[in-house]
Amino acid sequence: MIGILVQGASWLSLGIGAAFILIGALGIIRLPDFWSRIHAAGIIDTAGVGFITLGLMLQAGFTLITLKLLLIAVFIFITGPTATHAIANAAFAARLRPFALAGDESGTFDSGKKKS
Amino acid sequence: MHKAIALGAALFAFWLVLSGHYTPFLLAMGMFSVLLTLLIVQRMDAIAPEVTPSHLRPGLITYWCWLAVEIIKSSAAVARVILSPRPAIAQKIIFVPTSQTSDMGRVIFANSITLTPGTVTVETQDGYFTVHALNEAAADLAALAAMDKRVSAVEARR
Amino acid sequence: MNMFAAACAALFVAMLLILIRSFMGPTLYDRVLAVNAFGTLTVLLIGTMGFLTGRPDFLDIALLYALINFIGTIAALKFFRYRSLGKAAPKGAARQEDA
Incomplete structure (x- = not known):
């Protein structure tokens, strides 16, 4: 009984993860500019990785494999946002600006720059 | 010094997780690689204060x-x-x-x-x-x- | 239907889409972002492949790939920002670049 439950949870988790990854990839193709695509990549890095590794962990049970999967997940959860921040910061320093900022934000953007 | 020991313990635990084989020879090799890593990190003067998240x-x-x-x-x-x-x-x-x-x-x-x-x-x-x-x-x-x-x-x- | 095969198929499709973006990407940063996401998906694909073929030892390779992917992204960004990999970044180099 427990076995079936764990299998079901694992399959559900893998399915949700795969769905999030497909949506994120679709967003990377579909969204209009770099600054919005970053958020689509963020979905892959967090929800996609989290759910897929959770599903695999449920399959593996309490073994060394689960520990390795946990290591991979923790590692990606630490480096993922760091890499995303590095890319965003590099683009920002290269004066790449979001298209269609809501309202009159261009002024805000530059005032933020001067303060630094 | 206690930071180096903590780093070494963390590295050895990491090695144990990745290895999965626990024969005396392989454990000795693991110990050796941990010590080598510690030596290199010491030489680079790169033992960070945040190495242990105990705070x-x-x-x-x-x-x-x-x-x-x-x-x-x-x-x-x-x-x-x-x-x-x-x-x-x-x-x-x-x-x-x-x-x-x-x-x-x-x-x-x-x-x-x-x-x-x-x-x-x-x-x-x-x-x-x-x-x-x-x-x-x-x-x-x-x-x-x-x-x-x-x-x-x-x-x-x- | 094997769930691992389905997950692998989804990962393949997603990687294909991301590869298209990395070829199309109008700016350099789009490409770096796409390659970084591609690497993350490769890690997941290697892991899932290991389970599909019943050889979870593949996870070691996945972990290694995760490490290389992060270092590679940072190295590419550093090179395009400072045009050098060896030298340490000068203090406030980004600021001077802007001015």
């Missing part, structure tokens, strides 16, 4: 659980934006004030902001972060302030 509070676990729920919620929100026939994107740049005192706390807060889909930390300055948000719902200053308070509670006071 963080145990509340970190509950913070991670809270963060996981937040990530799932905002992932669903961003997924809805991507899947809608005409994506409702209203990009904003917001400035988020920070109240952390240690570098570690600031790193945790900045990474948490980036981990939550819909917001990305673009630049870190003294006392505030420049954050890019996908739309109006993601650029919720009150929610970010709540996260800031939680991170400050987790971070250890020196």
Whole structure:
């Protein structure tokens, strides 16, 4: 009984993860500019990785494999946002600006720059 | 010195997890590689003060659980934006004030902001972060302030 | 239907889409972002493949790939920002670049 439950949870988790990854990839193709695509990549890095590794962990049970999967997940959860921040910061320093900022934000953007 | 020992213990635990074979010869090889790594790190003078996260509070676990729920919620929100026939994107740049005192706390807060889909930390300055948000719902200053308070509670006071 | 095969198929499709973006990407940063996401998906693909073929030892390779992917992204960004990999970044170089 427990076995079936764990299998079901694992399959559900893998399915949700795969769905999030497909949506994120679709967003990377579909969204209009770099600054919005970053958020689509963020979905892959967090929800996609989290759910897929959770599903695999449920399959593996309490073994060394689960520990390795946990290591991979923790590692990606630490480096993922760091890499995303590095890319965003590099683009920002290269004066790449979001298209269609809501309202009159261009002024805000530059005032933020001067303060630094 | 105790930092080097802690680093060595962490490295050896990592080696044990990755190895999976526990014969005396392989354990000796693991010990040898850990010592070699310690020697190189010592030579590089790169033993960081944050090498052991022992100065963080145990509340970190509950913070991670809270963060996981937040990530799932905002992932669903961003997924809805991507899947809608005409994506409702209203990009904003917001400035988020920070109240952390240690570098570690600031790193945790900045990474948490980036981990939550819909917001990305673009630049870190003294006392505030420049954050890019996908739309109006993601650029919720009150929610970010709540996260800031939680991170400050987790971070250890020196 | 094997769930691992389905997950692998989804990962393949997603990687194909991301590869298209990395070829199309109008700016350099689009490409770096796409390659970084591609690497993350490769890690997941290697892990899932290991389970599909019943050889979870593949996870070691996945972990190694995760490490290389992060270093590679940072190295590419550093090179395009400072045009050098060896030298340490001068203090406030980004600021001077802007001015």
